[in-house]
Amino acid sequence: MPLSHYAAQAIALTESALAEHAAAAPSEPSKKRRSRFEPLAETPSLPVDLVSQIAKAKARSALTGQGPAAWAIGGECQARFTDGTWQPARVRDLVDGHFVVEFEGSQAVETVTPMDCKPRDLPVRVWGQGLKRWGA
Secondary structure, eight states, X not given: OOHHHHHHHHHHHHHHHHHHHHHHXXXXXXXXXXXXXXXXXXXXXXXXXXXXXXXXHHHHHHHTTSSOGGGGTTOEEEEEOTTSOXXXXXXXXXXXXXXXXXXXXXXXXXXXXXXXXXXXXXXXXXXXXXXXXXXX
């Protein structure tokens, strides 16, 4: 089965577990409907490490083309700098299908294509070899 199938299953299982956890914990009723893209850190009943793991998994799936690109916002990545080298960065925004990244250290901000932005834990030599982009 394709990797996207497993990523979708993992996200669905995580979201159902979060829903069960939220239902079990007593809380006051929400006045506002929560978007699925809204940060989970606002949910006080979730452990911080779980929130962090979910955010990293969503960013990784977006950067590898297995999930909506909007999930990458705020995620750590490596992006191709203007000199062609891969540098550690953080995704700040999504504009017309391109990622706006801020490079660590230099604080330089650039707009890069999805193929010039990858998860930090994925080796550069593997990137682009058989990976499909979301919506491509």
